[in-house]
Amino acid sequence: MKPFALALATSVIALMSANGSALAQTAGGVIDVATIGEPPTLDPMASTADLVGIITQHIYETLYTFAEDWTATPLLAADMPQISEDGLTYTIPLRTGVTFHDGSEMTSADVVASLERWMRIASRGKQADAVIETVAATDDATVTITLNTPYAPLLSLLSLNNAAAIIIPEENAAQDPLEAYVGTGPYKLEARVPDQYIQLVRFDEYASRDGEPNGFGGARLQYLDEIRFVPVPDPNTRVEGAVAGQFAYVDQLPVEAFDRVSSGATEPVVLAPFGWPVFVMNTQEGLNSDIRVRKAIQAALAPEDMLLAAFGSENFFAVDGAWYPEGYVWHTETATEPYKPAGDTEAAKALLAEAGYSGQPLRILTSRQYEYHYKMAQVAQAYLEAAGFTVQMDVVEWATLTQNRANPALWDIYITHSPFLPEPSLMGIMSDTSPGWWATDAKHAAVNAFNAESDPTKRVALFEAVQQVIYDEVPAYKVGNFNALAAQSPKLEGVTVSPWPYFWNAYLTE
Missing domain, CATH: 3.10.105.10 (Dipeptide-binding Protein; Domain 3)
Known part of the structure; x- marks a missing residue:
């Protein structure tokens, strides 16, 4: 598998990984991120669209996620699962002291209800449902998944950010469609104005993992006060916004705009191969x-x-x-x-x-x-x-x-x-x-x-x-x-190159 930080064209801006130098890492600031349009939903279980995953990965979290080398690594789980010799039983320890945006503490009851909802409505959850016999709470901080046949992709399915196995409060897991956008992520939904912006603000009670950032895993540091995702459906408008420096980050630009973006106020970012x-x-x-x-x-x-x-x-x-x-x-x-x-x-x-x-x-x-x-x-x-x-x-x-x-x-x-x-x-x-x-x-x-x-x-x-x-x-x-081509402000640091850009660990410089 290719490394997490995908190869970049030599003329493209070099992006500092969030686990690199701590120089100039300051808290505060607001960034505008131009996206390809309005997401059809803010429920990542209900959609495989990358746009949905890009935005909602800041709000919700999964038991596992992907490390820099694209292996599964714990996120809301405390550790990797204990897997029985026959490959049929996954015992997953949960982190304690993790708080939802509504102030409640995550327990195994929330995890069980969330995974049951995932198996019911998410396309990838339905894949897993075919092999999952039961999901049960062993105690408040342990969940056991029992399979009817060995299933190698399970951890990857639990790690992906679209059609995602997000963990939400038990009472919200009965909702379909989802009405309360409450997760455990580093940012929470403040406002959604259709066709104008989706405003996320720092969740002050966020419980980050210890250690260094590691791909989507490891520490998730909250330098930014706000992240605003702005729908810009017209690709030429996204290009002109990038050239003018209107946005801190512009996703999914036409590749033929590389030279034009290079001459503007933001720097081109190439993900190769995407x-x-x-x-x-x-x-x-x-x-x-x-x-x-x-x-x-x-x-x-x-x-x-x-x-x-x-x-x-x-x-x-x-x-x-x-x-x-x-x-x-x-x-x-x-x-x-x-x-x-x-x-x-x-x-x-x-x-x-x-x-x-x-x-x-x-x-x-x-x-x-x-x-x-x-x-x-x-x-x-x-x-x-x-x-x-x-x-x-x-x-x-x-x-x-x-x-x-x-x-x-x-x-x-x-x-x-x-x-x-x-x-x-x-x-x-x-x-x-x-x-x-x-x-x-x-x-x-x-x-x-x-x-x-x-x-x-x-x-x-x-x-x-x-x-x-x-x-x-x-x-x-x-x-x-x-x-793929994107664009990034030279004032925005700490963004790890990724097919699904994320902005925890990112910060603004003067």
């Missing part, structure tokens, strides 16, 4: 419930042209059909033969004819808030139409997209992206209940074998079978690898 853009197929109903149609799409798409249109320069993308690139332990070329950089229009036409396609609209759901999603969709439309598809582009706000993708009647493909996740079972398509609803016997055979194996070396080999079934059944189409 992740993959992906076209998710609706396997449950409509055109893409037919595997032959999905295979026709797989054949028709031309990833090289799509990536070039989206990112402009090869400095910001790589044409690569492997779900994890070279340098990651999960990298394999297994089954990537159908991934054709220039596409195969004739093969797509033959597959469409075999499927008996008769011109029904192929509905592509996308957003311009991630401009590269839209540019890829435009190129995809041209290649799909050349193969014989009738294409309908549905362009909506990102918050609307995240709502509409939950309804299988509204789309055939939706476009999204993901960082390279430390555990493949965190990928959305690995959950049967994630939009796309891919659930087949072949998938279950490959994924269940992968998830049941605890030996890391054997799991790497078993992932080849997972990638094989992804290519065989086409629940999603990985376009390639890409780098």
Whole structure:
């Protein structure tokens, strides 16, 4: 797995890690962070959207999180779990003296109620629910999770910040949708003015872990008084805001703006490699419930042209059909033969004819808030139409997209992206209940074998079978690898480069 602090372009600002020099670390100040839009919810259990995770990770916390090397590390848990020899029982000690934003103290009852809610409503919680037999409070400071089969991804699922296993007060865990935004995090929600800002303020009773910061783990130091997340849906407006120094941090900038941002009041930050853009197929109903149609799409798409249109320069993308690139332990070329950089229009036409396609609209759901999603969709439309598809582009706000993708009647493909996740079972398509609803016997055979194996070396080999079934059944189409661009004020220090930027441990200088 790549290190937590992702590789940076040589001309990019070097960001001081929060566990580096303590010089000039002063408390106080307010920062504005420009985001790609309004989050659809502030309930991270209810959404896999990165935007939701970026904001809410400051409000809520999980039992575990990811350290600098992307291994699980305790957060609200006092220590790593004790795991029985058969791999079926996880005994988790809890930290004591942890206070919620409402003043109540966290106990095992809160943890049990929260995990039960997570298994009920979160897509990743539903993944875990299939193997979790019980979640029980052993005493006020201990929780025991009992499984019906060994399940290697459990700690990673408990660590991720979207579709997240956040711990909230027991009485709030019955809420669906969540109405009280009360967590244990270093910042608490002060105000939300839709389409204007989400204001977080320092939680003075926050109980930080001891020691040094370590990725998302370790000490979480509260230098800033306030963090305001400002929705800026138009990418050009985000660029101009970065150039003018309007924001302390600007997320998700078009990569072609690198030179323009470099000449402005903030510094460009490149995360390389960041992740993959992906076209998710609706396997449950409509055109893409037919595997032959999905295979026709797989054949028709031309990833090289799509990536070039989206990112402009090869400095910001790589044409690569492997779900994890070279340098990651999960990298394999297994089954990537159908991934054709220039596409195969004739093969797509033959597959469409075999499927008996008769011109029904192929509905592509996308957003311009991630401009590269839209540019890829435009190129995809041209290649799909050349193969014989009738294409309908549905362009909506990102918050609307995240709502509409939950309804299988509204789309055939939706476009999204993901960082390279430390555990493949965190990928959305690995959950049967994630939009796309891919659930087949072949998938279950490959994924269940992968998830049941605890030996890391054997799991790497078993992932080849997972990638094989992804290519065989086409629940999603990985376009390639890409780098991401953000911008940061030179006055903002202590930010660790991350696919999900966070601002505890960050501070302002003069």
